[in-house]
Amino acid sequence: MTDNDLVGFADPNAVSDNDEDKEITNMKKKVPKKSGGFQSMALSFPVLKGILKRGYKLPTPIQRKTIPLALEGRDVVAMARTGSGKTACFLIPLFEKLKARQAKTGARALILSPTRELALQTLKFTKELGKFTGLQPAVVLGGDSMDNQFGAIHGNPDIIVATPGRFLHICVEMDLQLKNVEYVVFDEADRLFEMGFGEQIHEIVNRLPESRQTLLFSATLPKVLVDFAKAGLSDPILLRLDVESKLPEELTLSFITCRPEEKLAVLLCLLKRIIKSDSQIIIFAETLHHVEYIHQILDKAGISNTFIYSNLDPSARKINAAKFQTGKARVLVVTDVAARGIDIPHLDYVINFNFPAKSKLFVHRVGRCARAGRTGTAYNIVSTDEYPYLLDLHLFLGRPLTIMPTTGSIENAESAVGKMPQTMIEEELAELINWHNTSTDLTNMQKVCSNAYQQYIRSRPNASVESNRRTKELRINEAGVLPQYSNVPSATVDLISRMKNYRPPGTVFEIGTKTNSTDYQAMKTKRTFHKENILNFHKKLEKRETDKINAASELPQKVDLPSSNAEEINATFRRVIVPKKKSSDELYKISKKKRRVVKRDEEYYIPYSASDKYTEDGLAVNTFATEADKAQMDLTADTEEGRHLQTQLKKWDRKKKKMVTIDKDPKAKKIRTESGVWIPATYKTNRYSMWKEKSKINEDVSEDDSEEESPQMQNLRTAANTHWARHNQKLKEKVKTKNELKRPEQILKARKLLESKRRRHGGKRNKSQKNNKRKR
Numbered sequence: 141m142t143d144n145d146l147v148g149f150a151d152p153n154a155v156s157d158n159d160e161d162k163e164i165t166n167m168k169k170k171v172p173k174k175s176g177g178f179q180s181m182a183l184s185f186p187v188l189k190g191i192l193k194r195g196y197k198l199p200t201p202i203q204r205k206t207i208p209l210a211l212e213g214r215d216v217v218a219m220a221r222t223g224s225g226k227t228a229c230f231l232i233p234l235f236e237k238l239k240a241r242q243a244k245t246g247a248r249a250l251i252l253s254p255t256r257e258l259a260l261q262t263l264k265f266t267k268e269l270g271k272f273t274g275l276q277p278a279v280v281l282g283g284d285s286m287d288n289q290f291g292a293i294h295g296n297p298d299i300i301v302a303t304p305g306r307f308l309h310i311c312v313e314m315d316l317q318l319k320n321v322e323y324v325v326f327d328e329a330d331r332l333f334e335m336g337f338g339e340q341i342h343e344i345v346n347r348l349p350e351s352r353q354t355l356l357f358s359a360t361l362p363k364v365l366v367d368f369a370k371a372g373l374s375d376p377i378l379l380r381l382d383v384e385s386k387l388p389e390e391l392t393l394s395f396i397t398c399r400p401e402e403k404l405a406v407l408l409c410l411l412k413r414i415i416k417s418d419s420q421i422i423i424f425a426e427t428l429h430h431v432e433y434i435h436q437i438l439d440k441a442g443i444s445n446t447f448i449y450s451n452l453d454p455s456a457r458k459i460n461a462a463k464f465q466t467g468k469a470r471v472l473v474v475t476d477v478a479a480r481g482i483d484i485p486h487l488d489y490v491i492n493f494n495f496p497a498k499s500k501l502f503v504h505r506v507g508r509c510a511r512a513g514r515t516g517t518a519y520n521i522v523s524t525d526e527y528p529y530l531l532d533l534h535l536f537l538g539r540p541l542t543i544m545p546t547t548g549s550i551e552n553a554e555s556a557v558g559k560m561p562q563t564m565i566e567e568e569l570a571e572l573i574n575w576h577n578t579s580t581d582l583t584n585m586q587k588v589c590s591n592a593y594q595q596y597i598r599s600r601p602n603a604s605v606e607s608n609r610r611t612k613e614l615r616i617n618e619a620g621v622l623p624q625y626s627n628v629p630s631a632t633v634d635l636i637s638r639m640k641n642y643r644p645p646g647t648v649f650e651i652g653t654k655t656n657s658t659d660y661q662a663m664k665t666k667r668t669f670h671k672e673n674i675l676n677f678h679k680k681l682e683k684r685e686t687d688k689i690n691a692a693s694e695l696p697q698k699v700d701l702p703s704s705n706a707e708e709i710n711a712t713f714r715r716v717i718v719p720k721k722k723s724s725d726e727l728y729k730i731s732k733k734k735r736r737v738v739k740r741d742e743e744y745y746i747p748y749s750a751s752d753k754y755t756e757d758g759l760a761v762n763t764f765a766t767e768a769d770k771a772q773m774d775l776t777a778d779t780e781e782g783r784h785l786q787t788q789l790k791k792w793d794r795k796k797k798k799m800v801t802i803d804k805d806p807k808a809k810k811i812r813t814e815s816g817v818w819i820p821a822t823y824k825t826n827r828y829s830m831w832k833e834k835s836k837i838n839e840d841v842s843e844d845d846s847e848e849e850s851p852q853m854q855n856l857r858t859a860a861n862t863h864w865a866r867h868n869q870k871l872k873e874k875v876k877t878k879n880e881l882k883r884p885e886q887i888l889k890a891r892k893l894l895e896s897k898r899r900r901h902g903g904k905r906n907k908s909q910k911n912n913k914r915k916r
Contacts, residue, residue, distance in 0.1 A: 178196065186273045186274075199228075202224045203225050206229040216355050217356045218357050219378070227265050230355045232269070237353070238322075242298065248321060249324070250318070251302070254335055255477060259279060259301050276297045277297055278292040280306050282305050287831050304340040304344060305340055312813070314828050316347075321349060325356075329368075330361070330362055330365055339817070340819075343819060354376075356373065387507075391517070393520070396622070402569060404568075407423070408437075408571075409560055410519055424475070424490070429585070435447045443471055488517070492519070495520055497529055497603075528611050531604075544622055547620070558620055560625045561626060647663055650663050809822075836862070
């Protein structure tokens with residue numbers, strides 16, 4: 141299947157630049173309004189030309205619903221599965237609203253993204269789709285140079301693509317006015333709040349004008365997002381498309397079970413033997429240590445790869461992402477920093493090295509492939525401690541959990557849970573052991589990963605209690621080999637699996653020891669004491685297996701019978717009786733009967749509270765309940781050392797990578813903004829004023845030019861403080877006045893300035909006149 145066959149895509153090279161304009165005009169004439177294409181949306185010529193140049197032909201369902209509403213100026217909250225074309229949903233109406241470049245107005249559109257990768261991708265897409273509109277975008281990201289971002293804001297871009305933390309920092313630092321912003325987009329809004337940007341987003345919204353248009357795109361709709369939409373959006377429209385399916389139909393899932401120490405061997409089997417060598421793959425790992433470890437292993441195996449994680453330098457992240465997107469690296473190893481929003485057009489496979497603890501995160505991970513009508517496969521390596529999360533995922537997706545039997549076959553074997561042949565795993569495992577024995581770096585990295593995984597397990601959210609209970613009953617460990625990986629004889633596989641699941645009758649205290657030893661005697665006594673419980677347990681297991689077999693044999697075979705239609709029913713039966721619809725009066729009588737009849741003698745009834753209780757509570761000033769709530773008893777330490785520890789309570793600071801003392805005052809080291817929100821004091825430093833001095837930016841704007849300057853730029857002008865700055869300013873003014881026609885007010889002003897200079901330098905003028913007379 142080629143790109144030309146995909147729905148919504150066409151070959152951009154198929155249309156020459158000379159014929160593009162003619163083709164667009166012909167499309168507008170020929171295509172009727174009900175065609176469902178981009179031509180029926182009444183888009184302007186430059187926007188439609190950019191869409192055609194990008195290669196889009198037909199809008200996706202979310203685009204078909206969202207774009208007309210956004211063009212009407214409505215606030216929209218859109219939900220759709222990943223890969224459905226949400227970026228174009230807000231960019232096309234944006235271009236239609238802004239129309240053309242306005243260099244003196246300032247930023248008119250703001251797009252907020254949760255990660256720098258998603259922001260850079262949105263910037264690239266904005267440049268490609270809005271190529272013919274002339275609109276200038278700028279990007280503001282954490283980790284980049286603030287001086288460059290100051291310069292970019294001074295250039296008055298039409299569109300700002302930013303991450304919330306750095307953008308708020310720039311707003312506070314520059315005292316930036318956002319009065320001209322007409323169009324605001326929150327991309328991956330649920331992720332913005334999950335990452336803790338709620339405080340920054342509310343402060344940014346407070347700085348925006350109330351007449352703005354807001355679009356909010358998200359894959360899920362948590363309560364925080366609903367509250368935010370209620371407060372920050374005016375009469376929003378909610379669009380929920382493709383939410384029920386959660387995963388695209390073109391995506392194939394494969395679940396491979398193994399022991400924790402075999403995960404790397406299974407990964408190498410997939411990359412070397414199962415997946416084609418010319419395909420692109422993303423591998424998701426839980427911690428940055430796992431990413432580096434897998435990167436070293438793949439280098440040893442001779443597989444071209446690169447990696448991305450949050451603590452990596454921003455420039456290195458950009459370079460590594462470009463390597464993968466251009467095809468120089470076959471494999472990209474990442475943490476969840478790339479799980480949301482990143483679009484890699486020709487991605488074929490996703491591998492979950494560590495199974496995600498949250499089902500929603502799984503959906504976003506595997507959603508990197510099978511986008512825009514393409515096919516894709518997601519391989520999931522699941523170990524023993526991740527089985528409950530596998531059950532939670534199937535409950536979330538609404539799919540049955542199918543375990544591959546050791547013998548025989550099943551109908552839907554592709555999405556079943558099973559194993560790889562043990563012989564394949566053992567070959568790669570032997571090679572891995574050899575690498576670790578000869579490389580000290582790999583051995584050390586393996587220990588670091590083991591410790592990191594233990595720390596990750598502590599912070600990992602627990603699976604549901606029901607899933608933990610059912611995991612023990614399902615016996616996922618005993619799953620058979622998946623048919624797509626079975627390239628060895630079944631007898632060998634069966635023998636290896638039986639050897640792997642073999643449990644000896646004795647323990648380490650009994651094997652190889654003398655019968656008169658203390659350990660042997662203790663274990664023998666323990667075994668005889670619990671003999672009945674062990675026998676009962678084995679009997680229960682046997683009974684459960686026989687019950688399953690009997691239940692399966694007793695069930696009648698399911699036969700698909702054709703359904704009857706209305707004509708056949710009417711021909712067979714003269715009279716058909718259907719339940720009569722009850723009137724509202726009858727329903728009221730039934731509900732009245734069902735009500736509980738409470739008999740109460742009002743003469744002797746004493747209520748639990750007085751009839752005027754709520755009135756008295758509202759008028760009360762000091763009551764026992766309010767005073768008791770204020771009262772508290774602090775348990776102090778008994779010794780001087782304990783008191784010192786209480787005053788020195790500390791917490792771990794992720795940014796500083798060390799323990800810091802907790803400030804008892806919640807408003808300490810914070811400043812209050814104009815909207816009343818308390819934000820960190822580090823947002824307001826002297827960096828902007830230092831940059832203005834270094835850049836020699838002039839703040840003295842003449843009265844004639846002040847009307848032409850934007851209010852945003854008026855606040856960003858500084859005085860020329862050095863001799864050369866003033867000299868350059870005079871030269872610019874001279875050049876400017878030569879090329880422009882002066883108004884009467886300007887001429888009068890210039891004459892007054894010249895007269896004042898003559899008065900000031902009268903003596904010099906007289907001397908020069910005398911010298912000229914002598915020469916004559």
